[in-house]
Amino acid sequence: MTAADQAAAHVTQGTAAEPDASQQPRTTIPPRPQQRRAAREPRPLAMIRAADVLSVLGALAAAICTTALLWTQIGPFSGVLGYIVVAWCLFVLFYAVLVSLDENRTAMRDRVAAVVMSSLGALVVIVLAFVIGYTFWSGWKALVHLNFYTHDMRAIQITDPLTKGGVLHGIVGTLIEIAIAMGIAMPFGLLAAVFMNEVPGPFARFTRTVVNAMTALPDVLAGLFIYATLILALGLQSSGLAAGCALAVNALPITCRAADVVLRLVPGGLTEASYALGTGQWRTVWHVTLPTMRSGLATAVILGAARAIGETAPVLLTAGATNNLNHNPVNGAMMSLPLFAFLKVQEPISNEITRAFGSAAVLLVLVLVLFAVARAIGGRGPGQLTAGQQRRVVARSRRDLARYTRRARAAQVPMGALPATGPSLRGQARNPHHDRWAP
Numbered sequence: 001m002t003a004a005d006q007a008a009a010h011v012t013q014g015t016a017a018e019p020d021a022s023q024q025p026r027t028t029i030p031p032r033p034q035q036r037r038a039a040r041e042p043r044p045l046a047m048i049r050a051a052d053v054l055s056v057l058g059a060l061a062a063a064i065c066t067t068a069l070l071w072t073q074i075g076p077f078s079g080v081l082g083y084i085v086v087a088w089c090l091f092v093l094f095y096a097v098l099v100s101l102d103e104n105r106t107a108m109r110d111r112v113a114a115v116v117m118s119s120l121g122a123l124v125v126i127v128l129a130f131v132i133g134y135t136f137w138s139g140w141k142a143l144v145h146l147n148f149y150t151h152d153m154r155a156i157q158i159t160d161p162l163t164k165g166g167v168l169h170g171i172v173g174t175l176i177e178i179a180i181a182m183g184i185a186m187p188f189g190l191l192a193a194v195f196m197n198e199v200p201g202p203f204a205r206f207t208r209t210v211v212n213a214m215t216a217l218p219d220v221l222a223g224l225f226i227y228a229t230l231i232l233a234l235g236l237q238s239s240g241l242a243a244g245c246a247l248a249v250n251a252l253p254i255t256c257r258a259a260d261v262v263l264r265l266v267p268g269g270l271t272e273a274s275y276a277l278g279t280g281q282w283r284t285v286w287h288v289t290l291p292t293m294r295s296g297l298a299t300a301v302i303l304g305a306a307r308a309i310g311e312t313a314p315v316l317l318t319a320g321a322t323n324n325l326n327h328n329p330v331n332g333a334m335m336s337l338p339l340f341a342f343l344k345v346q347e348p349i350s351n352e353i354t355r356a357f358g359s360a361a362v363l364l365v366l367v368l369v370l371f372a373v374a375r376a377i378g379g380r381g382p383g384q385l386t387a388g389q390q391r392r393v394v395a396r397s398r399r400d401l402a403r404y405t406r407r408a409r410a411a412q413v414p415m416g417a418l419p420a421t422g423p424s425l426r427g428q429a430r431n432p433h434h435d436r437w438a439p
Helices: 003-017 050-074 080-100 105-138 168-198 202-214 219-233 240-263 268-276 281-292 294-309 313-318 337-344 350-378 387-411 423-430
Strands: none
Touching: 050 080, 080 105, 105 350, 168 202, 168 240, 168 281, 168 294, 168 337, 168 350, 202 240, 219 240, 219 313, 240 294, 240 313, 268 281, 281 294, 294 350, 313 337, 337 350
């Protein structure tokens, strides 16, 4: 047998001896040793644990003690404000170290950020409570007397006791001036906000730019503007009307800008549905856009009133100061509570300073009452009706039901019972939806 024959026989035997591909064993890879990982548990975000409370208390105690050591033993530091700032910085640092002992880096950053934001919010609340408490505490000796609310300062000397005189003229003047200011600023501010949102274009963008620029307008410039235009140019005397116009200039941009931001939040589907039903733009704005954002618009009005009610310089330039009660906003000088407090706190007599703080406390209460009334009027949600509106809706529904009942009865009258000379009445009987049968 030749070499070629032997090679062919070998190939034939190899092919015959080769098993089927489906019967060949599959190649297997040995399993790699898996690393054991600790099961990750979700971090609780809305739960306060005992460890968190202990970390906050421990960091706070360590910060106070370390700052006290710096202020008394180590460094030549002094001052309460610096002590508080350094203690807060050390508190955040110590809290971050304590949290990092038990948590990973992400959780540590989250908890430190939460502590920083919470502490800053608590600082704002504490400062506000301190200002309000100090105002009432300093003016309490004047607030306990009834004459402080029912008398003015006519013929009252600075040496007279607190049982004489009061701030009635300031209360009346403040109410009159803020009523005039908001009577001007509220409609024009809301109309400007509606214009900027409903009529887009270059003029609307220009109006928005002017409004944004007027929000930073100094208060004294508003008073000087009204003094130059109404008093010097037009000959109007110093009065509550001029002061109300000056306050309106201050309140107008705040009201307009806040209302503009609120109206941007109206869902587009509401206005599109109103237009799809065939409603015009004016009825859509009046019945859909404004009622939907009623509470937000009330907040805008409150912000404008808050800007105007505490102003002193515009009132001093346009209305002057007086110790007499004046109910006429177009004749004579008129006092306001902020101006009264500004003038009385400069006196060197303790009773005058007490009257100043008492007027400031009365102003706080007055602002709170006005804001509560504004919130009650405009704070309802979309679709919520007052008791009077609900009664009117029920009465209207009853009238509609009675009219439909009479119309249905008229449609069931037999044709022979109708007058012979009344073809139009016969047509009305055949059409039960005709409105001439309605009363």
